[in-house]
Amino acid sequence: MFVAARSLEARAYDALVAAGADDITPTQARLMAQIDQGGTRVVTLAARARTTKQSAAFLVDQLERAGYVERVADPRDGRAKLVRLTARARALGDRADAAVAEALAEWEAHLGATRMRQLEETMSMLREITDPWA
Amino acid sequence: MFVAARSLEARAYDALVAAGADDITPTQARLMAQIDQGGTRVVTLAARARTTKQSAAFLVDQLERAGYVERVADPRDGRAKLVRLTARARALGDRADAAVAEALAEWEAHLGATRMRQLEETMSMLREITDPWA
DNA sequence: GTGAATAGACAGAGCGTCTGACTAATATGG
DNA sequence: CCATATTAGTCAGACGCTCTGTCTATTCAC
Numbered sequence: 001m002f003v004a005a006r007s008l009e010a011r012a013y014d015a016l017v018a019a020g021a022d023d024i025t026p027t028q029a030r031l032m033a034q035i036d037q038g039g040t041r042v043v044t045l046a047a048r049a050r051t052t053k054q055s056a057a058f059l060v061d062q063l064e065r066a067g068y069v070e071r072v073a074d075p076r077d078g079r080a081k082l083v084r085l086t087a088r089a090r091a092l093g094d095r096a097d098a099a100v101a102e103a104l105a106e107w108e109a110h111l112g113a114t115r116m117r118q119l120e121e122t123m124s125m126l127r128e129i130t131d132p133w134a
Numbered sequence: 135m136f137v138a139a140r141s142l143e144a145r146a147y148d149a150l151v152a153a154g155a156d157d158i159t160p161t162q163a164r165l166m167a168q169i170d171q172g173g174t175r176v177v178t179l180a181a182r183a184r185t186t187k188q189s190a191a192f193l194v195d196q197l198e199r200a201g202y203v204e205r206v207a208d209p210r211d212g213r214a215k216l217v218r219l220t221a222r223a224r225a226l227g228d229r230a231d232a233a234v235a236e237a238l239a240e241w242e243a244h245l246g247a248t249r250m251r252q253l254e255e256t257m258s259m260l261r262e263i264t265d266p267w268a
Numbered sequence: 269g270t271g272a273a274t275a276g277a278c279a280g281a282g283c284g285t286c287t288g289a290c291t292a293a294t295a296t297g298g
Numbered sequence: 299c300c301a302t303a304t305t306a307g308t309c310a311g312a313c314g315c316t317c318t319g320t321c322t323a324t325t326c327a328c
Contacts, residue, residue, distance in 0.1 A: 001135065001138065001139045001142070001257050002139050002143075003260075003261050003264050003265050004135065004257065004260040004261065004264045005135045005136050005139045006264075007264035007265075007266070008135070008264075009136075025283075025284090027283085027284065041306075041307095042306075042307070043305080043306060043307080051284095051285075051286090052285075052286065052287085053306080053307075053308095054285075054286070054287085054307095054308085054309095055284065055285050055286075057307070057308070058283095058284070058285080059284080062283095074306090077293080077294075077305090077306080078292085078293050078294075078306095079292065079293040079294065079305065079306040079307070080293090080305090080306055080307080081306080081307075106263065107260065107263070110259065110260070110262070110263050111256060111259055111260070115252070115256055115259075118249070118252055118256070119253075119256050122245060122249055122252070122253050122256075123135050123138065125244065125245055125249075126137075126138040126241065126244070126245070127137050127138065128244070129240065129241070129244050130137050130138045130140075130141035130142075131137050131141075132141070159314070159315090161314080161315065175275070175276090176275075176276070177274080177275060177276080185315095185316070185317090186316070186317065186318085187275080187276075187277095188276095188277090188278095188316075188317070188318085189315065189316050189317075191276070191277075192314095192315070192316080193315080196314090208275090211274090211275075211324080211325075212275095212323080212324055212325075213274065213275040213276070213323060213324040213325065214274090214275050214276080214324090215275080215276075
């Protein structure tokens with residue numbers, strides 16, 4: 001399970017590097033994947049990544065400097081800023097999603113459609129008892 | 135899948151901390167899990183953990199200082215040393231295994247015996263195409 | 269036996285994470 | 299309405315982990 005999960009993550013990351021984002025680290029990519037359409041606060045990113053706001057802010061600093069995210073003031077809270085993906089980063093996200101879809105297609109070819117569907121169901125069930133913030 | 139794998143790892147690590155090994159980091163524990171009965175060379179540990187020998191040696195240094203492993207000369211190769219678990223570390227390994235078994239029992243209670251068996255089979259199949267060093 | 273490969277150690281650097289303390293803005297209770 | 303508590307974010311310092319590069323000692327192969 002570790003092997004398979006890690007393999008999937010590697011496929012996504014390799015797609016980013018292949019797309020020219022060789023100045024991005026796996027940790028930064030993982031954080032970017034947590035940013036939703038419209039922007040997300042640093043503290044929310046930290047919670048989703050199960051880390052401290054300091055760590056998240058540090059990574060956001062780097063991503064901002066590299067041009068993958070931007071900080072804009074939150075109109076509904078004067079203290080907060082929203083971290084938003086730039087157009088360049090959104091294009092990268094599409095690349096990563098495509099790489100994951102490709103890998104999953106290979107899984108299905110190896111496992112068969114029935115077993116693949118069971119796998120998705122089972123993982124969904126497991127999430128009910130293993131997701132620490134569900 | 136990430137969530138479930140991470141949950142399993144956390145259960146094992148929490149068991150170590152609960153057993154009093156609060157001076158051990160997750161990274162160190164992960165490396166220790168790669169040491170077989172009779173001892174393993176640093177370069178082998180590095181290969182299994184997919185890292186450099188320098189990183190592995192660094193972690194072994196710390197584990198040795200904390201009394202979890204010891205280095206003994208390899209009788210079959212004068213250049214090499216074998217990293218071996220101490221009795222204390224082996225006892226910890228048993229605790230971790232028990233914690234994982236307990237978690238898997240919970241999974242089976244949630245999924246049912248049939249689906250749990252299928253999960254094990256599927257993960258075994260996935261390893262065939264995702265394990266980078268099989 | 270000479271050269272290539274291997275096991276390990278040392279030095280230096282960078283990344284990522286943490287704790288703790290701080291400012292500014294918002295929410296709450298009297 | 300104001301005092302207090304809470305929350306968003308930043309700054310400073312430290313540690314943990316990993317990497318590249320270089321070195322010595324030993325073994326293997328021809």
